Amino acid sequence: LDNVPEYFALSYTWGEAALCKDITLDGGKVLKITQNCADALRRMMRGKTERMIWVDSICINQSESGLEERGQQVALMDEIYRKAGQVNVFLGVGDAASDTAVMAI
Template identity: 45%
Template sequence: GRFHDSHDEVFAGLEPYKHKPLGSPTSFRLLLLKSGSKGPLECDLIEHSVDTVLKFDAVSYTWGSPLPPRYIKCDGKSLQITQNCEDALYKIRLPSRGRLIWVDSICIDQTAENNEEKNQQLQLMGHIYGHASHVLAWIGPGN
């Protein structure tokens, strides 16, 4: 079993996270993954403009099955993610400082009613990957 299974029930009980609308078509969200070596994943989502110069890493991975759902604490609320995303975030989390990253499944509002944002964000993906300090490819946990 995974050491982080027990946190799911706590986070699933929080108010669900809802993405705030982006301020402009050239804005995108970055995820500030809070530091830690054990314990639950916590993050904040921060809006940035493509004009802002920031150091961040982009994470590429296959979404995998949405079941069973996993939860992280985002801006104090519960955000549902996939097991594969959770595994990747645990692997790249830094023990002593936060890490600014871009993960499409979290940074883009994936709700069905927000196709307009999804389409705008897809147009920015080349810029986002091109301006990332590193692109981290997660192929899954080793055996």
């Protein structure tokens, strides 16, 4: 993590666990992600054609066979977030009540 290009990090609530949205990664690989992750990425990419984004559910092996790797990556998460050029937090799509609460803050 010492000599990496600038990247953004995303912290978001997973929401529904169903992997229901397809995204195409660099290189053409298609990956299924949650609706909340798709919504967060869509907002981060608004107006951008390309952006390097670190997302735990995408960048960390989530399969049962990846338990050792996952443990190593989770241990690095504080450094990953700290060294990101920007960290975006997504709590979910807003509604009238959450919009009112944010305006009150």
